[in-house]
Amino acid sequence: MSDKAMNDKVCVGAIGGSFGVKGEVRLKSFCADPEAIADYAPLTTEDGATAYxxxxxxxxxxxxxxxxxxxxxxxxADALKGVRLYAPRDRLPALPDDxxxxADLIGLxxxxxxxxELGRVKAVLNHGADDLLEVHMPGSPKTFLLPFTRACVPTVDLAGGRIIADPPEGLI
Structure with missing residues (x-):
């Protein structure tokens, strides 16, 4: 799939396996309002081959x-465990500036x-508090976690494909 096609889709959830015995699934929603995931349907698999x-x-x-x-x-339902579900970007709400x-941060x-250069964003993690950027260091297999807060990440320039960071002393 081309980068442009992937940029036109945003991962909004994942299937956690079956729920009950009649074909229902456990659905993990990555939406700010979890129930809004149904509003963006039909949802597709990453390759776009299947829509639900x-x-x-x-x-x-x-x-x-x-x-x-x-x-x-x-x-x-069990066979779909782990499948990530995507919605077209134009079906999602516009976001405030901050x-x-x-999906837009990964790769910056x-x-x-x-x-x-400190590295590139490999993943965005959230373990209950603020988001963390997993940063892959250039020329190294190592990564580090950068708090995704205004203090540590004062500038996100999506158009320029970069993030300006001010990591805490001793982090790297």
Whole structure:
């Protein structure tokens, strides 16, 4: 799939496996309002080969239960465990200036306030508090975690493909 095609889609959730025995799935929503995931349907797989309608059926621990179009059995639902679901970017709400889709941050170059390259964003993680940027250091297999706060990341320049960071002393 081309970079342009991937940039036109945003990952909004993932299937956590089956829920019950009648083809429902456990759905992890990555949306600010978890139930809004159904509003962006049909959702597609990463390669765009399969599209699913989404009907939410309830809230469960760590997610939602849902029916996906075409999924009729527990076995079919189990086979989808781990599949990430994507929505077209133009179906998603516009974000305020200080908010970003995680997909837009991955791959950006991170420079320190002096212009030295620190690395590229490998992933955006969230373990309950603020987001963390996992940064892959240039010329090294190592990564480090940078808090995605205004203090540590004063500038995100999506158009320029870069982030200006002011990491805490001793982080790197």
């Amino acid at each position: 309608t989404v009907t939410l059926t309830g809230q469960i621990k760590n997610g939602l239960s849902a029916r996906l179009g075409g999924v009729k059995t527990k076995e079919e 908010e970003f889709y995680h 170059t991170i420079l320190d306030t002096g212009g030295t």
